[in-house]
Amino acid sequence: MKLDSKVPSGPVKDMWDKHRFEMKLVNPANKRKYHVIVVGSGLAGASAAASMSELGYNVSCFAYQDSPRRAHSIAAQGGINAAKNYRNDGDSIHRLFYDTVKGGDFRAREANVYRLAQVSVNIIDQCVAQGVPFAREYGGLLANRSFGGAQVSRTFYARGQTGQQLLLGAYQALEKEIARGGVKMYNRHEMLELVLVDGVARGIITRDMVTGAVEAHVADAVVLGTGGYGNVFYLSTNAKGCNVTATYRAYKKGAAFGNPCFTQIHPTCIPVAGDHQSKLTLMSESLRNDGRVWVPKRKEDCGKKPSEIAEEDRDYYLERKYPSFGNLSPRDISSRAAKEACDDGRGVGPGGRGVYLDFADAIKRLGAKEISERYGNLFEMYQRITDEDPYQVPMRIYPAVHYTMGGLWVDYNLMSTIPGLHVIGEANFSDHGANRLGASALMQGLADGYFVLPYTIGHYLASNKFEKVTADHPEFQAALEAVKTRTTRLLGVKGKRTVDSFHRELGKIMWEKCGMARNAAGLKQAIQEIPSLREEFWKNVNVPGSGGELNQSLEKAGRVADFMEFAELMCIDALHREESCGGHFREEYQEEGEAKRNDDQFCYVAAWEYAGDGQAPVLHKEPLEFENVHLATRSYK
Amino acid sequence: MSGTMNITLKVWRQAGPTAPGGFEEYKAPGISPDMSFLEMLDVVNERLIEGGKDPIAFDHDCREGICGMCGLMINGSAHGPSKLTTTCQLHMRSFKDGDYITIEPWRAKAFPVLRDLVVDRGPLDRIIQAGGFVSVATGSPQDANALPIGKLEADEAMDAAACIGCGACVAACPNASVSLFTAAKISHLGLLPQGQPERYRRALHMVAQMDLEGFGGCTLFGECMEACPKGISIDFIKRMHGDYIWGAVTEKPEKVALGSG
């Protein structure tokens, strides 16, 4: 396997223009002869499917939910970045580029990030044209807010439902194309296998989640926009169905997996309430503008009511450790600080895994009314879940898995190491390096889908000849058989434990050993524990029902089986990266408690190649060069 | 939170779209009031699987009240007893020890049951296909700020756009009308300048599609608004009627009959 990033030559600011001119075009009359499969209908998948259909391609789009509008992009709250500089506060394409590279702790490819910053401005124009109801000012122009890791105000938003409104924009464009006949939508269809013919991606195998039918779909190119794999931890802010299956199946067919260990832990989520917990809920980062984070100074005080703990007995640890950023320190740093306090025995709430986010000072300063105007909906959501009133008692929060920077490795054209397989949105390893800045995932998903892929896929199709292939081809038949065999195997174990109980146990291993802080000893242990859990899974899982019906246990079992394998790859990646960068914190590599990057040895993308079951994956390195943003240590003190 | 509760569930079970369905009763002891309603069902399902039985199928995904995938009739109310709350955001502390809870799928001719509590809401997508969009292709539209939109209009459009497409309005309506859902989209786009060129045509086509799908007519009962987890206002239905009537007068009739195909 050779990693060729295909980054165009010349100055970074001219690359995309030059490349767009150099790429081959498909004659308008020929476009409809090409069939493209898009798996995923989130911001990335829906925008790509709609845009390609508008260009004239014949598109099939797949999603596991009952409607494309329900992809997990719908849950994004805060906003989307764009270098519009509407505030006249010094923003520019270059600054957004700079902030993203630095925020990612210098582990992203400059050329891609620059292009992302360039097209960010088109995204806002496109969304407004579709009728996305962004927040506005009285003068009628678009409003902005600020987000972490930036000194300018460049985040566009629609109340606390930015992801919902952007996705509905893309969804409506998609439905328009479905009505026109350009896109055929397959809801409640789960991709279970990628099919290669002569080494080139030519289709997928899906299971119809209502009838259980396993079907082959043939195409000239395949696009994966299947989202992130945060659910490998069982508990995360992802939707219950989010999975690694599509990307992991592609990995097993030869697509390199980039930086799988880079995961983002968000500092402000509602803590776990008990063993029954099924998912975690994010509380927007914006709360940290007015809330103060603290824990008791003494362990003995942890059981007391917060109101009984005197001011001098409280440790406002973010303000103490990071005086210049205080409660607004970046995500990775704030999360680790919360963990440290709890590890020290000073956490609050059930199980001692929580810290206070206290609004008492802000309420005193601004009044409850003002606080309610700023955060009313979040306070209500918090109260609905915890039954505690944050106007009266401090919120309890704890970090939770939120986003995965890792994903399938792609070149500048968003193509993986398998010719014809393109990967967009959170599913690729992309533009965020080792840490994603707030409001940048929505931007990337839409950049990929509206403005990058529709060009690069044309270049791919125009540059290659496609033999006619049908579902009778032996490769498709073999893949169909493989899926059916796997299903039969899962159903045939008839063991004693439920799928969820395995998933929970896997999540616990990952959270403890490959979570917020990692070390060689723990990772090595995890690499021992995961295979034996996997072995038990295949011997003792109980998947009721049959394959030929709507069977939610079977769906879960397939996903968990893939997580069981993928988790090991994450740990291997985390173990090999002997440095701390962004969300990847190795306890051995720190300086006075802060992450210590090692640019001499690790300034590269780790792209892992599958080498067979039971074989160690093969590491390939894409060296990263920083010609426009200079390598520097991030400091927030 | 102290103490757990013992509750009894009466749940609609149906093996498939054409299979006969019926209620079954399940004991659910030891339920924590801090559980969400769906977490309670998770627990019941774990026990069913361990006991060698088929778990109860129900739709859900985000579990934070935004994807619109969940939706159950709980003791006869769509999404249960708490106002402005989806099923996934409902918590067991809304119930008490000893309660008897009846759980059914959305009931509407246009939403056939697929299994147990899972229904087919495909008609909602087809109503959007009939015109719930602005016909603008990806390209280079004008700069976003070249089109000022008053804050109040933008806010009102956002109120309508907040619909999550869950279908509770249909389930709650005595006529199984889908008017609130349809009106929310017609109003979101119709309130904005971008939506003006297609405003009346959109209303005609979307209303025609609702009828084609077999939803009932709207008699402004208001049950939909009571059940709606996002507080979508029934005033939008009046707005839809206005747009429809104006469209019927000004648009060519043959276009109405086309539906979405």
Ligand SMILES: Cc1cc2nc3c(=O)[nH]c(=O)nc-3n(C[C@H](O)[C@H](O)[C@H](O)COP(=O)(O)OP(=O)(O)OC[C@H]3O[C@@H](n4cnc5c(N)ncnc54)[C@H](O)[C@@H]3O)c2cc1C
């Ligand atoms: C709670 C929350 C809040 C967030 N807030 C923000 C924010 O404010 N700003 C920001 O920029 N980012 C935010 N993010 C991150 C951002 O929302 C996501 O990274 C982004 O939306 C992912 O989009 P996507 O299109 O790549 O994937 P998704 O939206 O997750 O879509 C995945 C699609 O793939 C389909 N799929 C998956 N697997 C399969 C399979 N095997 N077979 C068939 N189909 C499959 C699904 O059905 C779905 O349609 C947030 C994330 C979360 C969880």
Ligand code: SF4
């Ligand atoms: S109008 Fe309300 S009840 Fe109806 S689909 Fe939309 S959110 Fe659900």
Ligand code: FES
């Ligand atoms: S599961 Fe998404 S709204 Fe309830």
